[in-house]
Amino acid sequence: MGGYILVFIIIFLLVMLIRCIKIVPQAHVYVVERLGTFKTEWSTGPHFLMPFFDRVAKKVSLKERVVDFKPQQVITKDNVTMQIDTVVFFQVTDAKRYTYGVENPMVAIENFTATTLRNIIGELELDATLTSRDTINTKITSILDDETDRWGIKVIRVELKNILPPREIQESMEKQMKAERERREKILQAEGEKKSQVLVAEAEKESKILRAEADKRAEILKAEAEKEAMILRADAVREQKILEAQGEAEAIELVQQAMAEGLKKLNESNPTDAVLKLKAMEAFTKAADGRATKIIIPSEIQGLAGLTAGIKAVSESENKS
Numbered sequence: 001m002g003g004y005i006l007v008f009i010i011i012f013l014l015v016m017l018i019r020c021i022k023i024v025p026q027a028h029v030y031v032v033e034r035l036g037t038f039k040t041e042w043s044t045g046p047h048f049l050m051p052f053f054d055r056v057a058k059k060v061s062l063k064e065r066v067v068d069f070k071p072q073q074v075i076t077k078d079n080v081t082m083q084i085d086t087v088v089f090f091q092v093t094d095a096k097r098y099t100y101g102v103e104n105p106m107v108a109i110e111n112f113t114a115t116t117l118r119n120i121i122g123e124l125e126l127d128a129t130l131t132s133r134d135t136i137n138t139k140i141t142s143i144l145d146d147e148t149d150r151w152g153i154k155v156i157r158v159e160l161k162n163i164l165p166p167r168e169i170q171e172s173m174e175k176q177m178k179a180e181r182e183r184r185e186k187i188l189q190a191e192g193e194k195k196s197q198v199l200v201a202e203a204e205k206e207s208k209i210l211r212a213e214a215d216k217r218a219e220i221l222k223a224e225a226e227k228e229a230m231i232l233r234a235d236a237v238r239e240q241k242i243l244e245a246q247g248e249a250e251a252i253e254l255v256q257q258a259m260a261e262g263l264k265k266l267n268e269s270n271p272t273d274a275v276l277k278l279k280a281m282e283a284f285t286k287a288a289d290g291r292a293t294k295i296i297i298p299s300e301i302q303g304l305a306g307l308t309a310g311i312k313a314v315s316e317s318e319n320k321s
Helices: 002-020 095-100 105-122 124-133 133-151 169-267 273-288 298-320
Strands: 021-024 026-033 038-043 043-050 056-061 063-068 072-075 081-093 153-164
Touching: 002 021, 021 026, 021 169, 026 095, 038 081, 038 095, 056 095, 063 105, 081 133, 081 169, 095 133, 105 133, 133 153
Parallel strands: none
Antiparallel strands: 021 043, 026 038, 026 056, 063 081, 072 081, 081 153
C-alpha cells in the first residue's frame, strides 16, 4: 500500500513540475503575479512558475491588432445625422499597464473612439465631413494615441471605413454628381468642338497659303518663261540681223571685188576712148534709172548722151504702140 502512495506522490510531483514550466511564444509577454501581487513580466522563452505562489495573470500579445467597431451615429455642424464606422489599428507596448490600466481595453477604446469621433464631426459641416477623411483620421489617431498611452497601448492609425448619410442626402448627392458629370461632359464636348473648329480653320489657312504660294510660283515660272522666250527671240533677231549684215557686207565685198577685177582687166586691156565713153554712158544710164532729179553730164560724152536719149525715146514709143 505504501508503494502505491509513493508512486502517486511521484506522479503528482512530475505533473506539477511539468505544469510549472512555461514557454512564452514569440511576440508575447506573460504577466506573473505572486500571491496576488505583480511580480514580473516573462518574455519569449522557457520560464519556471513557483507552484502555489505564482500564477500567470495575463497573456499579452505584442502583435499589431485591428478592431472594426460598429457604426456610430454622429451629427454634423449643420445638423445632419449620419452613421460612421471606424477601424482602429493598435499595438500593446506595455504589458503591465495593459493588464492593470483598464478593465476592458477594447470596450474602452471603442467608447473613447466614438466620443472623439462625435466631437470632431460636430465641428464640421456635411460637405467637409465627406471630403476631409484624412484630416479626421489624423485627429482621431492623435487623440486616441495620447489617451491610450497610459493603458500601454499604441494607436497606430484610425480609419473611417464608411460614412453613411441619410437617404435623402444620398439622393441629393447623386443628383449633384449627375449634374456635375453632365456639366463636365458638356465642357468636354465644347472643348472638342472648339479644337475641331480650330483645326479646320488652321487646315483652311494652310491650304490657302499653299494655294497662294503655288499661284505665286506659277506666276514666277510663267514670267521667267516669258523672259527667257523674249531673250531667245531677241537673240534670234540679233543673230538674223548679224547674218543679214554679214551677207550684205559679203555681197558688197563681192561686188567691189568684181568691179575691181573688171577695172583691173579693163586697164590691162588698154581700152580706147570710145570704150571708156561707152562705159561712162552705161554708168550714167544706171544713174538715170535712179531717183536723182538732176544729172550733170560731162562735155566729153554729151554727144553720146543725146544719142542715147534719142534711142531711149524711140524704144519707149515702140513699147507703147
